[in-house]
Amino acid sequence: MNLKRRAIAGTMESSDTMIEIIPWEKSLEINLKSDVEKQYGNQILDLVKKVLAEDNIENACVNIIDKGALDFTISARLKTALYRASK
Numbered sequence: 380m381n382l383k384r385r386a387i388a389g390t391m392e393s394s395d396t397m398i399e400i401i402p403w404e405k406s407l408e409i410n411l412k413s414d415v416e417k418q419y420g421n422q423i424l425d426l427v428k429k430v431l432a433e434d435n436i437e438n439a440c441v442n443i444i445d446k447g448a449l450d451f452t453i454s455a456r457l458k459t460a461l462y463r464a465s466k
Contacts, residue, residue: 380434386463389448389456396448398456400464401440407431413445426450430457439464 382402389397409427413420427441445453 380436380461380465382436382439382461382464383466384464386460388459388463389452391444391446394447394449394452396443396445396453396456398444398453398460399442400457400460401442402464403438403440405438407437408440409443410441411443411445413443413447415445415447422450423453426453427457430454430461434458434461436461 382400385399385401387397387399389395391397409424411420411423413423423443423445427443431439431441
C-alpha cells in the first residue's frame, strides 16, 4: 500500500480510538497515548505493527490516542486511516 496523504479515523469518545497516519520518509514511528497504556500499551503496539505489516507499511508516522478501545476497534480504525491515506 502506498500512502499519499495524511488521514485520520476514529473519535476521542470513550471506548474508541483516534488514529492519524502521516506518510513518512524515515522508518516507522508509532506514538501512543492511551488511558490504559500501563495495562495494554504493549498489546496495542503489537496489534498496530501487525496490521501495518499486513499492508506492507514501512514508512509512516502513526499517532494513536486511545480511550480504551477493544482490539477490533483499533484494527478497524487503523485500516480505515490507511485506506483514506492511500486514496
